[in-house]
Amino acid sequence: MTSVVELEQLSVTFGKRPILRVVDGVLNGRAIGLLGPNGAGKTTLIHTLLGFHPPTSGTARIFGQDITQHAKKVRAAVGYMPERDSFIAKMSCVHFVRVMAELSGIPAEHALERAHEALFYVGLGEARYRPVDSYSLGMKQLAKLAQAIVHGPKLIILDEPTNGLDPPTRNRMISLIRQIRDGGRARILLSSHLLRDVEECCDEILVLKDGHIAANCNLEEERKANRKFIELETRGGNRSAFVDAIGDLGCEYALLGERRVKVIMQETVEISDLYRLAYQNEVQIRRLNFKRDSLEDIFLKAMENGNGGENGRATDGRL
Amino acid sequence: MAVYEHLYRAYEGEAPTSWSRFLVIPRYALREVFKSKIFTAIFIVCFIYPLIAAILVYLHHNVNALALLQINVRELLPIDNTFFRTFLEVQGGFAFILTVIVAPPLISRDLANNALPLYLCRPLSRTQYVFGKMAAVALLLSLVTWMPGLLIFLFQASLSGFAWFWSNLWIGSAIFFGSMAWIVLLSLIALAVSATLKWRVVASGALVGLFFVPSAFGEIINNLFLTRAGNLISLWATMNSIWRGLFGLFERQTGRVTGRITNPIYDNQLVDIALLEPPLWASWLVVGLVCAICVWVLARKVRAYEVIT
Numbered sequence: 001m002t003s004v005v006e007l008e009q010l011s012v013t014f015g016k017r018p019i020l021r022v023v024d025g026v027l028n029g030r031a032i033g034l035l036g037p038n039g040a041g042k043t044t045l046i047h048t049l050l051g052f053h054p055p056t057s058g059t060a061r062i063f064g065q066d067i068t069q070h071a072k073k074v075r076a077a078v079g080y081m082p083e084r085d086s087f088i089a090k091m092s093c094v095h096f097v098r099v100m101a102e103l104s105g106i107p108a109e110h111a112l113e114r115a116h117e118a119l120f121y122v123g124l125g126e127a128r129y130r131p132v133d134s135y136s137l138g139m140k141q142l143a144k145l146a147q148a149i150v151h152g153p154k155l156i157i158l159d160e161p162t163n164g165l166d167p168p169t170r171n172r173m174i175s176l177i178r179q180i181r182d183g184g185r186a187r188i189l190l191s192s193h194l195l196r197d198v199e200e201c202c203d204e205i206l207v208l209k210d211g212h213i214a215a216n217c218n219l220e221e222e223r224k225a226n227r228k229f230i231e232l233e234t235r236g237g238n239r240s241a242f243v244d245a246i247g248d249l250g251c252e253y254a255l256l257g258e259r260r261v262k263v264i265m266q267e268t269v270e271i272s273d274l275y276r277l278a279y280q281n282e283v284q285i286r287r288l289n290f291k292r293d294s295l296e297d298i299f300l301k302a303m304e305n306g307n308g309g310e311n312g313r314a315t316d317g318r319l
Numbered sequence: 320m321a322v323y324e325h326l327y328r329a330y331e332g333e334a335p336t337s338w339s340r341f342l343v344i345p346r347y348a349l350r351e352v353f354k355s356k357i358f359t360a361i362f363i364v365c366f367i368y369p370l371i372a373a374i375l376v377y378l379h380h381n382v383n384a385l386a387l388l389q390i391n392v393r394e395l396l397p398i399d400n401t402f403f404r405t406f407l408e409v410q411g412g413f414a415f416i417l418t419v420i421v422a423p424p425l426i427s428r429d430l431a432n433n434a435l436p437l438y439l440c441r442p443l444s445r446t447q448y449v450f451g452k453m454a455a456v457a458l459l460l461s462l463v464t465w466m467p468g469l470l471i472f473l474f475q476a477s478l479s480g481f482a483w484f485w486s487n488l489w490i491g492s493a494i495f496f497g498s499m500a501w502i503v504l505l506s507l508i509a510l511a512v513s514a515t516l517k518w519r520v521v522a523s524g525a526l527v528g529l530f531f532v533p534s535a536f537g538e539i540i541n542n543l544f545l546t547r548a549g550n551l552i553s554l555w556a557t558m559n560s561i562w563r564g565l566f567g568l569f570e571r572q573t574g575r576v577t578g579r580i581t582n583p584i585y586d587n588q589l590v591d592i593a594l595l596e597p598p599l600w601a602s603w604l605v606v607g608l609v610c611a612i613c614v615w616v617l618a619r620k621v622r623a624y625e626v627i628t
C-alpha cells in the first residue's frame with residue numbers, strides 16, 4: 001500500500017535560516033497529527049507539501065507522487081484548510097466553494113451541486129447564500145473545511161482547524177473530522193497545538209522540534225501496548241507476599257511508595273489472577289488502572305528526548 | 320455527499336483539461352464586475368465611438384443616405400490608416416478607464432483576504448493565476464479595442480471589396496497588434512499595482528498616477544530642454560509613438576523651435592532646434608522594460624505566503 005506521506009531527507013531553508021533539517025519519515029495513519037511547539041516547522045512542512053515553498057534539499061511524496069515533480073497531481077489529490085481567515089471577498093459562500101471546486105477540476109455543471117452538498121455536510125446549509133465576509137469565526141472555519149473537501153480529495157490537510165472556536169463549534173468540527181476519518185475515503189493530516197484535538201482525531205502523530213522529527217508514533221499501537229501496564233493501589237494484608245506471587249506468575253513489577261504497585265502483565269496472566277492473589281494474601285485492591293501514556297506524556301517525552309537543537313541530528317524519531 | 324445523506328464522498332466524474340482551468344478566474348471576476356450598474360453604463364458608453372465609426376463607414380458607401388443627409392462624401396473623414404489610428408486612440412482611452420475601474424481589486428482583494436493559499440493549493444500554478452486575472456482585464460479591453468476595430472475594418476472591407484481588403488490588410492494587423500500592446504501593458508501594470516497595494520482606492524490612485532505623473536514630468540523635460548526625449552517616460556506618448564509606427568504615420572521630427580528662449584536652461588539664448596521624437600525601437604524598449612518590471616513584481620508578490628527572511 002502506498003504511504004500517505006513520505007519525507008526523504010527533506011530540508012527547507014528561508015534565507016540562511018534552516019526551518020526543516022533533513023527530515024525523514026513515513027506516515028501511514030488514517031489521521032495523522034502534526035504536533036510541535038511554535039516554530040518547530042509544522043506549518044512549513046505543510047506548505048512544503050503543498051508546493052508553497054521549494055525544498056532546499058531532499059523531497060517528499062504524497063501517495064507516492066513527488067511533490068516537486070508532480071506538483072499539480074499532488075495538489076489535485078489534496079484539500080487544504082489554512083489556519084488564517086481565507087476567502088474570496090464579496091462572494092456568497094456557495095459561490096466561493098463552487099469556484100474552489102471548479103479550480104480543483106470539477107466541471108462547472110457539477111461544481112455548484114458539490115458546493116451545496118459540502119456546505120450542507122459541514123452544517124452551513126442554511127447560511128450558504130450569505131457572503132463569507134459576514135460569517136462568524138466558527139462559520140468561517142466550517143466554510144474553509146467545506147472548500148477543502150468539496151472536490152473529495154484523498155488527503156485533507158487541516159491547519160489548526162479548531163482555532164478560536166467555542167466548545168459546541170469545536171465539537172462539531174472534531175466530529176466532522178472523525179466522520180471523514182472513519183469514512184475511510186480520505187486521509188487527514190491535522191496540525192494543531194491542542195493535544196486534545198489530536199488525541200481525539202488522530203491515530204498517528206508526528207512531533208516536530210526545531211525542524212527535526214522528535215517523535216513519530218502510532219497512537220493506536222501505543223494505546224494497545226499500554227494495556228500491558230497496570231497500576232494497583234493496595235491496602236493491608238501481606239503486600240510483599242502478594243508482589244512475590246505476582247512475580248511468580250512471570251510478571252515484572254515495581255513498588256511505587258507504600259501502597260502502589262506497577263505491573264507489566266504477561267499474555268497468559270488475567271486480571272482475575274491478580275484478584276485471586278490479593279485474596280490469598282488478604283490484600284485489598286482499592287484501585288486498578290490500565291496505565292497508559294497520554295498524548296501529553298508522549299509529547300513531553302519527545303520534547304525532552306527529541307533530537308532537536310542546533311547540533312541535533314535527525315533520527316527516525318520513533319518512541 | 321448527497322444533501323440528504325450528509326456523507327462525504329469523492330468526485331468521480333470527468334475533469335476538464337487542466338490547461339483551461341485558469342479560465343475559471345476571469346469568468347467569476349467578470350461576473351462580479353458586471354454586477355455594478357455604473358460599470359455596465361460606462362462599458363456601454365465605450366461602444367458609442369465604434370458605433371459612430373461604423374456609421375461613418377456606412378455613409379461613405381451609401382449614396383442615398385448621403386443625399387438624404389445632404390452631405391458631400393469629401394466632407395467625411397477618409398477611411399484610412401489615420402481613421403483607424405484615431406479609433407484606437409479613442410478606444411485606448413476608454414480601455415484605460417475600464418482598467419482603472421476593474422483591475423485594482425483583482426489581486427489586492429485576494430491578498431487582503433488571504434485567498435492566495437486557497438488558489439495555489441489547487442492544481443493551479445502562480446503563472447496560471449496571474450494569467451487568469453490578466454485574462455479578466457484583457458477580455459474586457461479586447462471587447463472595446465481590437466474586436467470592434469477589426470469589425471469596422473471588415474465592415475469597410477465588405478463595402479469596398481476584396482482589393483481594398485488586400486491592400487489594407489496591414490491596417491487590420493496594426494489594429495490588432497496596437498491594441499494588444501496596449502492591453503498587455505495596461506493589464507500588467509494594473510496587476511502589478513494590485514499585487515503591491517492592498518487597498519483598492521490607493522491602487523486605483525497609484526494606477527492613474529503611474530500614467531499621468533511621468534507624463535507631466537516628461538512634458539516639463541520637453542519644454543525645459545527643447546526636446547522630445549521626455550516622451551520616453553510618458554507611457555501615453557510612448558504608446559502613441561508605437562501606434563503611429565504601426566499605422567505608418569510615425570515621423571521623427573515633429574516640430575522646430577527657433578528664436579530666443581527664455582527659460583532657466585537656455586537663458587535668453589537664440590536657438591534653432593529640431594524636435595525629434597525618440598526612435599520607435601526606444602518606445603518598444605520602454606514598453607518591454609515596463610512589462611518586465613511588472614512581471615518581476617508579480618513574481619515576487621503573487622505567493623501563497625510571503626516569506627520574511
